[in-house]
Amino acid sequence: MVELWTTYGMEFVFIIAHIMAIIVPLLVSVAYLTYAERKIMGAMQMRQGPMTVGPFGLLQPLADGIKLFSKEIIIPSSAHRVVFVMAPMLTFFLSLIAWAVIPVNKDWALANINVGILYLFAISSLGVYGVLMAGWASNSKYAFLGGLRSAAQMVSYEVSMGLVIVTVLLCVGSLNLQDIVLVERTWWMKALLFPMFIIFLVSILAETNRAPFDLPEGESELSGGFLVEYSAMTFALFFLGEYANMILMAAMAVILFLGGWLPPFGLSGAWIDWVPGVVWFGLKTFGILFFYVWVRATMPRYRYDQLMRLGWKIFLPFTLIWVLVIAGCLLAFGALPS
Amino acid sequence: MLASLVFYTFGFILILSSLFVITARNPVHSVLFLILGFFNAAGLFVLLGAEFLAFILAIVYVGAVAVLFLFVVMMLDISFADLRKDAMQYVPVGLLVGGVLLIELTMVFMSWQASPELAQNIAHPIDAAAQANNTKALGLILYTDYLLIFQMSGMVLLVAMIGAIVLTLRGRSGVRRQDVSKQVSIKRADVVEVQKVTSGTGI
Numbered sequence A: 001m002v003e004l005w006t007t008y009g010m011e012f013v014f015i016i017a018h019i020m021a022i023i024v025p026l027l028v029s030v031a032y033l034t035y036a037e038r039k040i041m042g043a044m045q046m047r048q049g050p051m052t053v054g055p056f057g058l059l060q061p062l063a064d065g066i067k068l069f070s071k072e073i074i075i076p077s078s079a080h081r082v083v084f085v086m087a088p089m090l091t092f093f094l095s096l097i098a099w100a101v102i103p104v105n106k107d108w109a110l111a112n113i114n115v116g117i118l119y120l121f122a123i124s125s126l127g128v129y130g131v132l133m134a135g136w137a138s139n140s141k142y143a144f145l146g147g148l149r150s151a152a153q154m155v156s157y158e159v160s161m162g163l164v165i166v167t168v169l170l171c172v173g174s175l176n177l178q179d180i181v182l183v184e185r186t187w188w189m190k191a192l193l194f195p196m197f198i199i200f201l202v203s204i205l206a207e208t209n210r211a212p213f214d215l216p217e218g219e220s221e222l223s224g225g226f227l228v229e230y231s232a233m234t235f236a237l238f239f240l241g242e243y244a245n246m247i248l249m250a251a252m253a254v255i256l257f258l259g260g261w262l263p264p265f266g267l268s269g270a271w272i273d274w275v276p277g278v279v280w281f282g283l284k285t286f287g288i289l290f291f292y293v294w295v296r297a298t299m300p301r302y303r304y305d306q307l308m309r310l311g312w313k314i315f316l317p318f319t320l321i322w323v324l325v326i327a328g329c330l331l332a333f334g335a336l337p338s
Numbered sequence B: 001m002l003a004s005l006v007f008y009t010f011g012f013i014l015i016l017s018s019l020f021v022i023t024a025r026n027p028v029h030s031v032l033f034l035i036l037g038f039f040n041a042a043g044l045f046v047l048l049g050a051e052f053l054a055f056i057l058a059i060v061y062v063g064a065v066a067v068l069f070l071f072v073v074m075m076l077d078i079s080f081a082d083l084r085k086d087a088m089q090y091v092p093v094g095l096l097v098g099g100v101l102l103i104e105l106t107m108v109f110m111s112w113q114a115s116p117e118l119a120q121n122i123a124h125p126i127d128a129a130a131q132a133n134n135t136k137a138l139g140l141i142l143y144t145d146y147l148l149i150f151q152m153s154g155m156v157l158l159v160a161m162i163g164a165i166v167l168t169l170r171g172r173s174g175v176r177r178q179d180v181s182k183q184v185s186i187k188r189a190d191v192v193e194v195q196k197v198t199s200g201t202g203i
Helices: A002-044 A060-070 A081-101 A114-139 A141-173 A179-181 A187-207 A233-258 A269-276 A277-298 A304-332 B002-023 B027-047 B051-075 B078-083 B087-110 B116-122 B134-142 B148-166 B180-184
Strands: none
Touching: A002 A060, A002 A081, A002 A233, A060 A233, A081 A233, A081 B027, A114 A141, A114 A179, A114 B027, A114 B051, A141 A179, A141 A187, A141 A269, A141 A304, A141 B051, A179 A233, A179 B134, A187 A233, A187 A277, A187 A304, A187 B116, A233 A277, A304 B078, A304 B087, B027 B051, B051 B134
């Protein structure tokens, strides 16, 4: 028994502590991302945003959380109960486990695995099940249509996202997230990867069902889509999952294209080296999240056929050609990673 | 010890969920159990140290194929009570096919012999040079020794894809399609004309 404790027990406690050190800041960031979104959108639309709960409305996310906790969970009588309750849990669970491999600083990831980027891609492609299960289990036509839309949308944009990741991997030559951050890229690699960065930014908007691609929710025609039958905590789990996924995708963009925890623009110096890497990581992630909110406040929603056209007829051929272009350039300049 | 515990957990859930795939009354539940099965198979791959295969299994089968399964099954409108009524008449045929498969599999496995270099092969399944990670090892084997087979299977998939498109493509008449480039390239002069209309006369 003592031997069991010394071999596995300490490690177990250490891993639990490590997981807590990831999840607690993540949930706090999720809460304050909703606050930031409302404040930024307010500023963009000449409003105040949340003002009354606490100084500058800073306690608003807590008040919202308490409200959602204390409400009644309603399960429609014709719903498939088990799947109906499992769907939000799955969405929330998936948005948390992906964080196991994100390196927020050098050697700060819970698991530094060889195929980290594949793990992230696999987890993010599973997000569709929460929505699909919710849509089906609600047994309501609006929820069902929302679920179907979302399935088609996420599968379409995953294809081009996968090809964008391939272009980065070609330049880096490793599937490990730390290597992706640390491998030096030449100026022409950066120039070639820039269009891919733009496509990735648009694709993650579609992948997380955010405006202007928030058709699965589409309150004007589907009155909330797959969320229509959900209330209280079941709704809150979807909501938290969606925002945690936003942060996750932003972190993925930072790791793939913006140099992770390294100082921006290759800056160095006593002051800059003193700032811990996790601060740079957080700032870059927030930059991308600001872009999310900015787009939401600016763009009207896409029509469904336009969304599909953009994914399959523009992004897919372009990324496919770009994979060839980048592979060709790497071969021509002799820069293929060995 | 921990590894074997995890192995038996994955294996047990895999067998159980495969069983539920064929016994679940609701086809959507069947697909969900199938997904659970895929997951546990991926877990077994991770235990074997084949993490690349595990995540490709998760991405391709769970992330894409099973989504399409679910998509189709969710939209089916079939009364499964009716189907179940005459299911019994297929039992003899099913038993026959299953029996033949069982006999064949037994014959295959009975004639298996362990290679004398088994222990050494398990210790070093790939060249020591390519030990670094299995993504690289897989790529090195796939694009050198098995290039022809790899390309041929790609061709077969391409033909299957084109076949599926040809089978389902139908040119419908009377559908007004949107041509975006035509819409965008339209000029003001093409569609708007300003005319002075003097009163009392038409255009």
